[in-house]
Amino acid sequence: MSSLSAAWVSPDVLPIRMTIATLPNLTLDITASENFTKGNRFGFFPSVAVGYMLSEEKFMEKYKDTFSKIKFRASWGLTGNDQLDGRRFAFLPTIDTDGSYKWGVNNDYNRASRFEGEFGVMNLTWETVEKLNVGTEIGLWNALDLQVDWFKRAASGHLYAA
Numbered sequence: 001m002s003s004l005s006a007a008w009v010s011p012d013v014l015p016i017r018m019t020i021a022t023l024p025n026l027t028l029d030i031t032a033s034e035n036f037t038k039g040n041r042f043g044f045f046p047s048v049a050v051g052y053m054l055s056e057e058k059f060m061e062k063y064k065d066t067f068s069k070i071k072f073r074a075s076w077g078l079t080g081n082d083q084l085d086g087r088r089f090a091f092l093p094t095i096d097t098d099g100s101y102k103w104g105v106n107n108d109y110n111r112a113s114r115f116e117g118e119f120g121v122m123n124l125t126w127e128t129v130e131k132l133n134v135g136t137e138i139g140l141w142n143a144l145d146l147q148v149d150w151f152k153r154a155a156s157g158h159l160y161a162a
Helices: 058-063
Strands: 002-007 022-032 042-053 067-081 095-103 109-116 127-140 144-156
Touching (some): 058 067
Antiparallel strands (some): 002 022, 042 067, 067 127, 127 144
16 A cells, blocks of 8 residues: 655635644545555545644733643544455455365365355445544643543445455
8 A cells, every 4th residue: 555645734725814823734645555446446535634822822921821731623534444354456356275175986086176265346445434633732830731632433435354
């Protein structure tokens, strides 16, 4: 599996004021897998995250002794899964061998037996997981750090072992 990632943020695109307090991140991930046919081989998995350091604003300077950090953050993204319990090239059927079979009066003739193993699945594609995270971090008196997070995860296109 190979992937290509790039991070890019343009202040001209975002409608918010870009200061040291704003921490945006955009990632575009294109990943390829040998487990799928040519038309389904590549997956596109974007993500975006933004953080806001309220404690870095000028009006918060007088509260610095109490609130050493106040940060709000959120992220959303897609991830992909192509793992099939170790199976490769899942769009191709497999041929398995099961020892041999014997015949004859004294079982002195034998041949290796072969049979169709796993079926090939032509329309198999990426399992996609959508993830959302919203959180806040609060630092008090440079001695106590509190962090609260809310997560949501939703999967689609599940890959099951046959």
